[in-house]
Amino acid sequence: xxxxxxxxxxxxxxxxxxxxxxxxxxxxxxxxxxxxxxxxxxxxxxxxxxxxxxxxxxxxxxxxxxxxxxxxxxxxxxxxxxxxxxxxxxxxxxxxxxxxxxxxxxxxxxxxxxxxxxxxxxxxxxxxxxxxxxxxxxxxxxxxxxxxxxxxxxxxxxxxxxxxxxxxxxxxxxxxxxxxxxxxxxxxxxxxxxxxxxxxxxxxxxxxxxxxxxxxxxxxxxxxxxxxxxxxxxxxxxxxxxxxxxxxxxxxxxxxxxxxxxxxxxxxxxxxxxxxxxxxxxxxxxxxxxxxxxxxxxxxxxxxxxxxxxxxxxxxxxxxxxxxxxxxxxxxxxxxxxxxxxxxxxxxxxxxxxxxxxxxxxxxxxxxxxxxxxxxxxxxxxxxxxxxxxxxxxxxxxxxxxxxxxxxxxxxxxx
Amino acid sequence: xxxxxxxxxxxxxxxxxxxxxxxxxxxxxxxxxxxxxxxxxxxxxxxxxxxxxxxxxxxxxxxxxxxxxxxxxxxxxxxxxxxxxxxxxxxxxxxxxxxxxxxxxxxxxxxxxxxxxxxxxxxxxxxxxxxxxxxxxxxxxxxxxxxxxxxxxxxxxxxxx
Numbered sequence: 410x411x412x413x414x415x416x417x418x419x420x421x422x423x424x425x426x427x428x429x430x431x432x433x434x435x436x437x438x439x440x441x442x443x444x445x446x447x448x449x450x451x452x453x454x455x456x457x458x459x460x461x462x463x464x465x466x467x468x469x470x471x472x473x474x475x476x477x478x479x480x481x482x483x484x485x486x487x488x489x490x491x492x493x494x495x496x497x498x499x500x501x502x503x504x505x506x507x508x509x510x511x512x513x514x515x516x517x518x519x520x521x522x523x524x525x526x527x528x529x530x531x532x533x534x535x536x537x538x539x540x541x542x543x544x545x546x547x548x549x550x551x552x553x554x555x556x557x558x559x560x561x562x563x564x565x566x567x568x569x570x571x572x573x574x575x576x577x578x579x580x581x582x583x584x585x586x587x588x589x590x591x592x593x594x595x596x597x598x599x600x601x602x603x604x605x606x607x608x609x610x611x612x613x614x615x616x617x618x619x620x621x622x623x624x625x626x627x628x629x630x631x632x633x634x635x636x637x638x639x640x641x642x643x644x645x646x647x648x649x650x651x652x653x654x655x656x657x658x659x660x661x662x663x664x665x666x667x668x669x670x671x672x673x674x675x676x677x678x679x680x681x682x683x684x685x686x687x688x689x690x691x692x693x694x695x696x697x698x699x700x701x702x703x704x705x706x707x708x709x710x711x712x713x714x715x716x717x718x719x720x721x722x723x724x725x726x727x728x729x730x731x732x733x734x735x736x737x738x739x740x741x742x743x744x745x746x747x748x749x750x751x752x753x754x755x756x757x758x759x760x761x762x763x764x765x766x767x768x769x770x771x772x773x774x775x776x777x778x779x780x781x782x783x784x785x786x787x788x789x790x791x792x793x794x795x796x797x798x799x800x801x802x803x804x805x806x807x808x809x810x811x812x813x814x815x816x817x818x819x820x821x822x823x824x
Numbered sequence: 825x826x827x828x829x830x831x832x833x834x835x836x837x838x839x840x841x842x843x844x845x846x847x848x849x850x851x852x853x854x855x856x857x858x859x860x861x862x863x864x865x866x867x868x869x870x871x872x873x874x875x876x877x878x879x880x881x882x883x884x885x886x887x888x889x890x891x892x893x894x895x896x897x898x899x900x901x902x903x904x905x906x907x908x909x910x911x912x913x914x915x916x917x918x919x920x921x922x923x924x925x926x927x928x929x930x931x932x933x934x935x936x937x938x939x940x941x942x943x944x945x946x947x948x949x950x951x952x953x954x955x956x957x958x959x960x961x962x963x964x965x966x967x968x969x970x971x972x973x974x975x976x977x978x979x980x981x982x983x984x985x
Contacts, residue, residue: 454983454984454985457983458981458984462982467982469980469982469983471983471984472980472981472984473984473985474980474984476978476980478975562985610985729829733829733849733850737847737848740850783982785983806848810847
């Protein structure tokens with residue numbers, strides 16, 4: 410693996426803006442954009458991305474995906490599917506053979522049983538699964554509670570589905586788990602949905618069984634539906650077994666379990682995810698999926714069947730590799746004097762930078778400008794991420810070593 | 825049983841110094857050094873070599889895979905014969921196989937004639953060698969798990985959610 414040298418073209422929108430068409434009558438576009446879309450701010454990640462693009466020789470800890478190409482047997486399955494001429498639509502729900510594999514896998518891994526005929530929906534990534542879940546559940550003004558710092562799409566997805574986003578801040582001292590008493594404070598009569606993501610992007614945080622039980626109790630008491638984004642669930646370290654809230658007593662009936670292939674099987678570009686839920690919920694989600702997406706790409710579905718049948722070994726090798734890099738990188742960050750909790754999952758370290766007296770944005774900018782290391786300011790993941798930095802350690806080992814050395818130099822200049 | 829992580833790392837990155845091995849596996853350096861020494865002593869680790877793509881060098885040497893049928897000896901079976909054949913400096917690898925023949929050798933020489941001479945003069949003439957079949961290597965695509973044509977690095981976006 411070589412470094413993450415930056416070779417990405419300028420965005421298309423920038424090119425278009427350079428060619429104004431003066432003869433076109435001017436329209437007030439701001440009045441034509443739907444309110445709930447206009448209300449969504451530009452992603453902080455996008456801004457930072459533009460800055461990084463302008464520089465050469467950057468070591469990037471800013472990515473959100475594995476540094477492995479998809480294991481060969483899975484790619485081979487995609488190629489074979491094309492060779493056999495499998496280029497048509499599939500069932501709206503997804504190939505039945507894939508749904509059966511998913512039900513089997515989810516039953517074994519999460520210990521929750523779903524009927525492949527009616528309780529599994531194959532989607533274009535977890536992103537689509539989350540979107541259709543929210544759109545299927547929310548009426549305007551319904552509140553969706555989620556823990557923060559969190560993946561950048563949660564709040565926008567809620568707002569674009571006409572919901573109200575209600576973040577609950579999580580803390581480093583709790584290893585960024587969601588504490589039931591904190592959740593309880595956020596629940597109102599308008600609360601309809603709780604959105605969970607453990608292990609968490611960007612913190613690597615995981616929730617203990619005790620916390621999950623407390624959260625489940627609140628969901629049942631307040632009749633909330635829980636959407637649980639399990640995309641990092643295979644990437645747990647230290648021999649800890651992942652527990653999904655869907656497997657706790659009384660939760661299966663009120664949980665939509667979202668999962669996919671991007672992270673554990675290094676299949677981000679295949680864009681394939683799924684939702685498992687009781688049939689009436691899947692039926693509602695399917696309506697949206699059917700009329701907007703029709704079905705997930707068949708080539709990706711064929712690859713996913715292979716991933717579930719024969720992908721365990723390469724997946725475990727990748728996990729071991731992340732585990733090694735986590736141990737190294739988190740240890741180095743702490744040596745350098747960046748307070749970093751040990752993230753129990755995913756492939757992100759989320760060090761605390763508050764003692765240096767800079768905002769996340771200024772710290773990240775300074776690190777980029779002076780040392781050429783790109784890490785994402787924590788506030789890109791919500792206001793409660795302020796004071797932190799997301800560093801993805803799914804990067805070649807020698808690059809991680811170099812990045813740690815450069816961060817050390819940078820921190821030394823901050824006194 | 826899974827492979828020892830240190831041995832695994834050495835197999836893929838044999839050149840790493842002890843400090844680096846220790847750092848990557850979060851192990852004390854002393855422990856890594858001691859285990860390396862023990863493995864080299866008991867023959868678990870036989871040596872460290874570079875895997876070279878000969879096409880990119882000036883090296884004109886040729887190599888051949890040679891199937892050898894041998895008759896087992898009364899004492900020692902195939903072992904003694906195989907060890908004797910493996911001793912030749914021209915033989916760079918020697919395996920005992922199941923199936924249609926007994927030994928598979930990889931033999932190297934400066935040119936075709938040298939390999940041919942080795943087969944006719946040294947190998948075929950040995951007592952116990954019944955027959956040989958020589959296959960000259962034309963091109964190598966992968967060796968010791970390393971793909972000679974490599975693969976593109978995935979062009980990941982430098983910053984993504």
